[in-house]
Amino acid sequence: MDAAKEIIVGIDMGGTSLRALVVNAQNEIMAVEKQPTNVAQKPAGLIRDLAAMVEDVVAAAGLRKSQLRAVSIGAPGAADPEHGVVYNAPNLGWDAVPLGAELKKLLRVPVFVENDVNVGVAGEHALGAGRGAQELVGMFVGTGIGGGIISRGELYLGMRGAAAEVGHMIVQVDGPLCGCGNHGCIEALASRTAMERDVRAALRAGQKSCVLKLMEERGKERMTSSIIQRALKRNDPVMRKVMKRAQYFLGIAVANVVNLLDPECVVIGGGIAERLGEDFTAPIRKTAYEHFLRRHDAERVKIVSGTLGDNAGGLGAVVLARKRLKK
Numbered sequence: 001m002d003a004a005k006e007i008i009v010g011i012d013m014g015g016t017s018l019r020a021l022v023v024n025a026q027n028e029i030m031a032v033e034k035q036p037t038n039v040a041q042k043p044a045g046l047i048r049d050l051a052a053m054v055e056d057v058v059a060a061a062g063l064r065k066s067q068l069r070a071v072s073i074g075a076p077g078a079a080d081p082e083h084g085v086v087y088n089a090p091n092l093g094w095d096a097v098p099l100g101a102e103l104k105k106l107l108r109v110p111v112f113v114e115n116d117v118n119v120g121v122a123g124e125h126a127l128g129a130g131r132g133a134q135e136l137v138g139m140f141v142g143t144g145i146g147g148g149i150i151s152r153g154e155l156y157l158g159m160r161g162a163a164a165e166v167g168h169m170i171v172q173v174d175g176p177l178c179g180c181g182n183h184g185c186i187e188a189l190a191s192r193t194a195m196e197r198d199v200r201a202a203l204r205a206g207q208k209s210c211v212l213k214l215m216e217e218r219g220k221e222r223m224t225s226s227i228i229q230r231a232l233k234r235n236d237p238v239m240r241k242v243m244k245r246a247q248y249f250l251g252i253a254v255a256n257v258v259n260l261l262d263p264e265c266v267v268i269g270g271g272i273a274e275r276l277g278e279d280f281t282a283p284i285r286k287t288a289y290e291h292f293l294r295r296h297d298a299e300r301v302k303i304v305s306g307t308l309g310d311n312a313g314g315l316g317a318v319v320l321a322r323k324r325l326k327k
């Protein structure tokens with residue numbers, strides 16, 4: 001087959017930014033474009049933004065649109081890959097938007113739509129830290145905590161496509177309220193949002209921390225991964241304590257997942273894992289191993305940081321699109 005016809009654009013569609021990759025038949029990235037997500041507009045406006053971005057990134061790779069085989073999108077919400085519909089994406093203010101069909105009308109190429117965390121996990125599985133594993137769990141720690149399961153080499157979606165919500169495992173029934181309405185989900189205890197809440201609470205209680213000053217200096221309204229990294233470098237006592245607690249809960253969550261599924265590999269991804277690497281993952285691994293039911297050969301279960309960083313979603317979207325095109 002003509003190799004130029006194997007070009008696919010993979011898009012990681014986040015609530016704050018859009019990232020598009022042009023990927024060739026060897027799964028090499030030929031061009032990357034990033035822009036903020038303009039969520040203030042109606043879905044049709046955002047879909048036009050996506051179409052324009054695809055055209056831009058294809059041109060940036062020195063290609064013509066006619067060379068494009070497909071577009072594949074990881075969308076932040078419940079996605080129906082069969083029909084290309086995005087349901088319930090609160091970060092976008094979308095419900096039941098036929099993203100695949102609408103974008104296909106504008107671009108005239110097949111458009112695939114998947115859940116954003118599933119594409120990230122598929123990316124790390126096919127091309128990143130989880131390469132070669134048949135049984136794998138991905139856990140992405142960011143604003144929230146997302147998860148994905150690979151079983152027998154394929155994404156495990158469950159009966160309704162609602163599986164692998166590892167971020168909403170309840171680990172403290174009387175714990176803090178989660179965005180989902182339950183209490184004590186791992187996301188409400190160990191996401192970046194939860195860590196920021198705990199840092200602010202410590203400050204209100206009179207503890208000393210440089211976090212707010214760092215945020216002010218850097219012009220950040222939120223405690224981003226880079227702020228966390230800087231505060232830890234300065235040995236900020238509040239940040240250290242909050243991080244240690246989050247890592248403990250994440251370790252418990254990994255142990256729960258491993259006791260349930262016994263995967264070969266757990267990939268810890270997302271912005272914090274990417275910035276801190278082993279400093280983030282090692283304590284999680286230690287706590288997880290201590291809570292495995294089967295401990296004598298615990299180390300056979302690899303617990304590792306993701307390696308694809310911000311490109312995990314776009315690359316995974318492309319990998320999944322290739323599988324769908326072959327069907």
Ligand SMILES: [Zn+2]
Nearest residue numbers: 168178180185
């Ligand atoms: Zn929850």
